[in-house]
Structure formats: C-alpha cells, structure tokens
Amino acid sequence: IDSRFPAMGTTIFTVMSRLAAECSAVNLAQGFPDFQAEDALFDAMHRHLRAGRNQYAPMAGMPELRTAIAGKVAALYGAAYDSETEITVTAGATQAIFTAIAAFVRPGDEVIVFAPVYDSYVPAIETVGGKAVYAHLRFPDYAPDWDEVRALITPRTRMIVINSPHNPTGALLSAADLDALAGVVRGSDIVVLSDEVYEHILFDGEAHASLSGHLELAARSIVVSSFGKTYHITGWKIGYVVGPAALMAEFRKVHQFNVFTVHGPSQLAIADYMQDASRHLGLAAFYQEKRDAFRQLLAATPFELLPCRGTYFQLARYERMSELADRDFAEWLTREVGVAVIPVSVFQPDGRDDKVVRFCFAKREETLVAAAARLQRAF
Ligand code: PMP
Numbered sequence: 500i501d502s503r504f505p506a507m508g509t510t511i512f513t514v515m516s517r518l519a520a521e522c523s524a525v526n527l528a529q530g531f532p533d534f535q536a537e538d539a540l541f542d543a544m545h546r547h548l549r550a551g552r553n554q555y556a557p558m559a560g561m562p563e564l565r566t567a568i569a570g571k572v573a574a575l576y577g578a579a580y581d582s583e584t585e586i587t588v589t590a591g592a593t594q595a596i597f598t599a600i601a602a603f604v605r606p607g608d609e610v611i612v613f614a615p616v617y618d619s620y621v622p623a624i625e626t627v628g629g630k631a632v633y634a635h636l637r638f639p640d641y642a643p644d645w646d647e648v649r650a651l652i653t654p655r656t657r658m659i660v661i662n663s664p665h666n667p668t669g670a671l672l673s674a675a676d677l678d679a680l681a682g683v684v685r686g687s688d689i690v691v692l693s694d695e696v697y698e699h700i701l702f703d704g705e706a707h708a709s710l711s712g713h714l715e716l717a718a719r720s721i722v723v724s725s726f727g728k729t730y731h732i733t734g735w736k737i738g739y740v741v742g743p744a745a746l747m748a749e750f751r752k753v754h755q756f757n758v759f760t761v762h763g764p765s766q767l768a769i770a771d772y773m774q775d776a777s778r779h780l781g782l783a784a785f786y787q788e789k790r791d792a793f794r795q796l797l798a799a800t801p802f803e804l805l806p807c808r809g810t811y812f813q814l815a816r817y818e819r820m821s822e823l824a825d826r827d828f829a830e831w832l833t834r835e836v837g838v839a840v841i842p843v844s845v846f847q848p849d850g851r852d853d854k855v856v857r858f859c860f861a862k863r864e865e866t867l868v869a870a871a872a873r874l875q876r877a878f
C-alpha cells in the first residue's frame with residue numbers, strides 16, 4: 500500500500516508493554532496503575548447498566564457528568580463553565596487532543612509544542628496537515644523559555660500545546676509561566692490546548708496552575724483532563740474538555756462526526772463517584788507516598804533521580820551505569836534485568852538523548868519493591 504504515513508512507527512507504549520510481557524519484566528514503562536479502583540465505582544456502573552442507561556448519551560456527554568465537571572472545575576479553579584455549551588466528554592484525553600487539533604488546525608498551520616513532547620500530539624498535528632514547531636524544555640529542570648516561544652511565533656501559528664504536570668518529566672508550569680504565555684499570545688488569535696490530565700497529581704503542597712483559572716488564557720483555551728488518571732481506570736477511556744462556548748462549538752463540530760458520543764454507563768458512574776471530592780483531592784497524597792517510596796528504593800542503585808513535582812513518572816539518569824543510547828538501555832534493562840522503562844529520547848524531535856529513562860510508579864508497593872530488587876541486584 501502507498502502509506503500516507505510512511506515514517507510513522509508504533510507508539511513506544513505499545514512497543515515497551517509488548518516487550519515487557521515477552522520478557523516477563525516488571526512493566527514500569529507504560530503509564531497505568533496495576534491496582535484496582537474502588538468498588539463504589541463499579542457498583543455505580545452496575546446500577547446504571549441495570550437501570551437501562553445503555554443507549555447513546557447526548558453528543559456532548561451525559562448531563563450528570565458535565566454538571567459534576569462544572570462543579571469540580573468551579574470549586575478548584577474558580578472557573579465558571581456552562582455545562583451545556585462549554586464542556587464535552589471525550590473518549591479519554593487522546594481523542595480530546597486529536598479532535599481539538601482537527602477542529603482548529605488547517606493544512607499548513609503551525610502548532611508550537613514543547614520537547615520532550617507527549618507522543619500523540621505531533622502525529623495528530625501532522626494527520627491534519629499542520630506543522631509541529633518545537634520549543635525546548637531546558638534540561639535538566641525542563642523549564643520553558645518564553646522568549647524562545649515568542650521567537651517561534653509566525654503569522655501561521657494557530658495553536659500552542661502545553662502540558663502540566665508534564666509527561667514524561669514531572670515538571671510543572673507555574674502561575675508566572677501562565678502569565679508569560681498570556682503575554683506571548685496577547686493580540687493574536689492563537690488557541691491554547693492545555694493537557695492537564697495529571698491535574699490532581701502534584702507533590703509537596705504545590706498547587707496546579709490550571710488554564711481554566713487564568714481568566715485571560717481561559718478565553719482562548721481548550722483544557723483537557725482524563726478520568727483514567729484520576730480514578731485509576733485508564734481502560735475506560737473517559738476524559739473531557741472545557742473551553743469557552745465559541746471554541747467548544749468548533750470542537751463539537753468535529754467531535755460529533757469523530758465519535759458522536761462516548762460510553763454512557765461509565766460517564767454516569769463517574770458522575771456519581773465524583774460527588775465525593777476527597778476521591779480526586781486525595782490523589783496527590785496517595786501518589787506522593789508512592790513517589791517517595793520508589794525514590795527511596797532507587798536510592799540504593801546508581802540511578803540519578805531527577806526531581807518529580809507531579810505525574811506518576813520518575814525520571815532517572817543512568818550515565819554512571821551504561822554507555823548505551825537510551826533506547827538500547829531501555830531494551831537491555833527490560834530483557835536482561837527484567838524492568839521495563841520508557842527511553843525519554845522518543846519524546847524528542849531530533850532524538851536528543853540525555854541518557855534518561857522514565858519509570859511509572861503508579862504501582863502496588865510489591866511491584867515497586869520487586870522492580871527495585873531486580874535493579875539492585877543488577878547494579
Ligand atoms: N496526555 C498525557 C500527557 C498523557 O500522559 C496521557 C496518558 N498517559 C494522555 C494524554 C492520554 O490520556 P487518555 O488515556 O485519557 O487518552
């Protein structure tokens with residue numbers, strides 16, 4: 500076949516999860532919890548299934564869930580989104596991101612992304628004929644350089660995609676970063692797409708700087724989140740976007756013909772489950788304990804740990820341990836040591852290799868201990 504995307508490979512998450520299974524390695528590569536969500540969530544799902552809520556949800560999502568999202572976003576970020584016109588439920592953040600890009604980016608338009616960049620953004624941009632333009636997060640603290648971003652703006656810049664807390668680095672954008680971004684886009688018609696799927700996973704008392712809560716930016720932004728991360732249900736693939744009505748109307752033009760609507764009973768179950776805010780508010784403390792335990796375990800190895808301020812990913816440098824390029828090191832670690840990780844160079848447009856790998860610590864204590872034991876034995 501004459502492939503439309505000859506250079507597009509298979510996502511690293513599939514590659515590493517497959518290799519991990521093949522080698523019976525502990526899979527700390529792909530980001531997903533290996534523990535179960537609470538029964539209350541499943542009980543709610545069963546109730547709605549049995550009550551017959553099994554036909555199409557409205558295109559924008561179940562009203563019960565959109566109302567719950569509006570309440571949460573208002574409570575956390577002081578933002579007033581209208582659940583009728585400004586909130587749409589999606590099949591996870593991946594569909595939300597793809598649909599937003601398809602809704603706003605015309606062929607030939609430029610979209611600024613930050614490297615290292617989460618792996619679905621650029622293929623989505625290129626699928627609709629846009630061009631990714633890279634700003635660089637500074638190694639090793641992964642801070643953005645807003646002067647660089649300003650210099651990258653051209654008349655074709657249509658969108659800027661940001662992600663905080665940031666996958667794969669665990670870095671955060673501050674309120675000052677959002678002000679700087681507002682300064683960069685002021686006076687333009689650039690749309691900001693803000694991937695905030697880890698909005699509840701920030702450590703050491705840090706507060707999430709959501710674009711929803713930034714009045715000036717919110718007026719031109721689509722903000723994305725995912726219940727997969729928040730409620731330990733990545734397989735349900737339920738996420739959402741919020742944004743001003745004019746932008747949301749454009750988003751929905753694509754959404755209606757992209758998926759029309761997403762799995763209904765899950766939406767109803769999540770709407771019930773969200774009523775107890777401690778379930779999302781408790782996530783930071785829950786994962787901070789895992790982060791701290793995992794860092795402690797890795798301290799007994801020669802890995803050099805980078806800061807982890809949010810997300811459930813820990814970056815580590817392995818320069819003292821191996822000369823291998825990070826992809827080769829990740830493969831070797833999976834095959835020979837039995838611990839699967841993600842090489843961070845896959846998120847770099849030019850393959851830049853800082854000899855850093857990403858561990859996912861959204862795992863049971865025994866999983867983390869088993870992985871650490873293998874690493875300690877090997878090094
Ligand atoms: N954005 C980022 C930064 C992510 O880490 C992920 C999932 N790991 C997604 C988007 C996709 O989320 P979902 O699984 O809800 O599609």
Ligand code: GLN
Pocket residue numbers: 510512513528529530531666
């Ligand atoms: N976002 C998850 C990660 O970073 C994986 C999602 C996926 O497999 N597409 O590991």
